[in-house]
Amino acid sequence: MKIIKVSDEKLSLRRTIESGTEKQQQAVKTIIEQVKALGDQAVLSYTKQFDGAELTSLKVTQDEIENAYEQLDDELISIIREAAKNIYNFHEKQKRNSWIDFDENGTMLGQKITPLDCVGVYVPGGTAAYPSSVLMNVMPAKVAGVQRIALTSPPNEKGELSPGVLVAANEAGVTEVYKAGGAQAIAALAYGTETITPVDKIVGPGNIYVALAKRAVFGLVDIDMIAGPSEIVILADDSARANEVAADLLSQAEHDPMATSILVTTSIVVAENVQREVKRQLQSLPRKNIAALSIEQYGKIYVTETMEQAVRIVNELAPEHLEILTEHPEECLAKIKHAGAIFLGRYSSEPVGDYFAGPNHVLPTNGTARFSSPLNVDDFVKKSSIISYSKEAFLANAEKITKLARYEGLEAHARAVESRLK
Amino acid sequence: MKIIKVSDEKLSLRRTIESGTEKQQQAVKTIIEQVKALGDQAVLSYTKQFDGAELTSLKVTQDEIENAYEQLDDELISIIREAAKNIYNFHEKQKRNSWIDFDENGTMLGQKITPLDCVGVYVPGGTAAYPSSVLMNVMPAKVAGVQRIALTSPPNEKGELSPGVLVAANEAGVTEVYKAGGAQAIAALAYGTETITPVDKIVGPGNIYVALAKRAVFGLVDIDMIAGPSEIVILADDSARANEVAADLLSQAEHDPMATSILVTTSIVVAENVQREVKRQLQSLPRKNIAALSIEQYGKIYVTETMEQAVRIVNELAPEHLEILTEHPEECLAKIKHAGAIFLGRYSSEPVGDYFAGPNHVLPTNGTARFSSPLNVDDFVKKSSIISYSKEAFLANAEKITKLARYEGLEAHARAVESRLK
Structure with missing residues (x-):
């Protein structure tokens, strides 16, 4: 994995729309x-x-x-x-x-x-x-x-x-x-x-x-949304354990050569240790070929000077999965604007959410966490508006409604209202 | 408008996907x-x-x-x-x-x-x-x-x-x-x-x-959803006033020659009076040509024997706008499964909702009220799941999670969990 000292470049997971040949x-x-x-x-x-x-x-x-x-x-x-x-x-x-x-x-x-x-x-x-x-x-x-x-x-x-x-x-x-x-x-x-x-x-x-x-x-x-390749971003300070960070990055990478695993950290020590650990753990994985390809193509480690910079990068990436492995992960939570699922602390390793905890693992990929949500109950219901206007409210507002309708050139709308005034 | 005594035919507003030439x-x-x-x-x-x-x-x-x-x-x-x-x-x-x-x-x-x-x-x-x-x-x-x-x-x-x-x-x-x-x-x-x-x-x-x-x-x-031509369905019993029903049907028809205006009623008298009224009111509309084309092509009056039949038709049509002009409109409300907006009683003429009452007038058309909602605040927010697993919960469930991961052939997922057990 390449270690990149963060500049001010604008980052984005947003690729193109998958439209096939x-x-x-x-x-x-x-x-x-x-x-x-x-x-x-x-x-x-x-x-x-x-x-x-x-x-x-x-x-x-x-x-x-x-x-x-x-x-x-x-x-x-x-x-x-x-x-x-x-x-x-x-x-x-x-x-x-x-x-x-x-x-x-x-x-x-x-x-x-x-x-x-x-x-x-x-x-x-x-x-x-x-x-x-x-x-x-x-x-x-x-x-x-x-x-x-x-x-x-x-x-x-x-x-x-x-x-x-x-x-x-x-x-x-x-x-x-x-x-x-x-x-x-x-x-x-x-x-x-x-x-x-x-x-x-x-x-x-x-x-x-x-x-x-x-x-x-x-x-x-x-x-539902059309899913792209999966991705994880891990936000870590110097309290994070490199072997756990590396294992989590690899659990994403084993899905797909197109999967993306990114570490964003304020600690150059963690960055270097994770880089080493990823290499080491990769060797013994059954899906080594897939994971290696993913890490090679899309794996990155960003090192920032401040936690603010790190959070800014996370929001720009708008990841599907975000793990926060910092001393006090709750402190970052308010500042995270775009992420499908947010995993706090070392006992919230991504597979915990993938399989068992309860929140959905169908999540917005490819930076679409900017505007999409995990699959949820709202996706399986629809709403209908209910409008029961009283006579009093109707009489008080009929003239305003007809005026707006006529401004828009919709005379029949105005007359529908006026038919009740006769 | 054609009056149709309802048979058991399956009704649907659902047309084809508008895909252009x-x-x-x-x-x-x-x-x-x-x-x-x-x-x-x-x-x-x-x-x-x-x-x-x-x-x-x-x-x-x-x-x-x-x-x-x-x-x-x-x-x-x-x-x-x-x-x-x-x-x-x-x-x-x-x-x-x-x-x-x-x-x-x-x-x-x-x-x-x-x-x-x-x-x-x-x-x-x-x-x-x-x-x-x-x-x-x-x-x-x-x-x-x-x-x-x-x-x-x-x-x-x-x-x-x-x-x-x-x-x-x-x-x-x-x-x-x-x-x-x-x-x-x-x-x-x-x-x-x-x-x-x-x-x-x-x-x-x-x-x-x-x-x-x-x-x-x-x-x-x-x-948002791709909008089709607009439509109204009015559900009426013999308490409905034909001139108001006709005016509301026409307010829809004036939008677009492709707009659909349908009356579903248990009363043949209302059906016939509305038919006459539509013809009469149409004559003096500024957008007469548009409205006439819409009524001629898509306007229909269904007459049913029972209110249950009428409600079934409404649900099959899944209309964008539904007006309930019955003696006790609230009684039908629980049975309406599919409708973008539901207008109850004679003072809730559709233009009241189009312009003024407050609920959104951007509504699912073309039968998509089966699965879509009025434009609403949820359309402009997204959700992120939060997962903060405790050490106790993690230790109690780690083995189950690794077993599921291994069943799915995702060894790196299992190892990510196990890296926390060392």
């Missing part, structure tokens, strides 16, 4: 059109083509789910349950009430909160089949009160889904599970097929084809 | 590339080409704003101020606190709420220059605490913006105003130019070029 865009367009036109048949045919699985039905059966439980050891199942409970409990605190506000003149204005009817959750397959990701995407929908939660994931060549994914889906309260991946799965969720009833919103990470398909159906259904 | 898409792509490459120069050149205005600077001066005040009558200014105050007051009730939750073992989990740094508001020009729209888009950002609010709108041939827009912008607390429209304005807000510092989110309605440009920059910045 012309060929990928065209492929996704064709897949969506085929699924719209041919339904299940198209999805089954793409599943054979891309996943190598010959299926007769897209739907996962109760038997398959029961079978999945038998393939996992009991301890793991009970850990999944405990994680699910923690995630549920945290997200429950995000729930909001509908409210109404009363004016003495009799007018009532308010906001009604209603869960979405149905949501689709995409779960990547292959080596990236993560039960934790299932829990994190499904539980907020469950807490929100979504009745129908459809999960879809690409099968392996034998036509099976990962048992961990199936168990997590069942524990999280998914109501239906499908074997479909890629753009064809997104199209099926958005437009529906004979087997899959269309949903109102699609969440969950995926490869470039999934991302392009989500972008293409956005508007017909809602989508 | 190939030519429009290409034009937008080119414009964005040019603005990225050439900045102000490209924006100025497109402004000459599309708006016919030769500008030397994009920025509206303080003089121009003061001049706008002189062009509006004082009464109108004071109405704009009162509307702004009402909108501010309603949206203030949407504000949420950051929160933190304490566990007895010392763990603290929470959610920090932070306003976005900077937001861009697009305001259409020409005949559709609406001060009310400025207030509705800007006030929630103001309430949220956004420091920089940049408004942009296409100038007329003389290089001027509408005085109503300028006054509303100033009253709402916009911090900078630019003369730029179309895709070039969206590109300038997203990528920045010499004059315009890039923003984090872009809101506001626009034509197809604006919509395509917003879709193209989505991800680099956040955007």
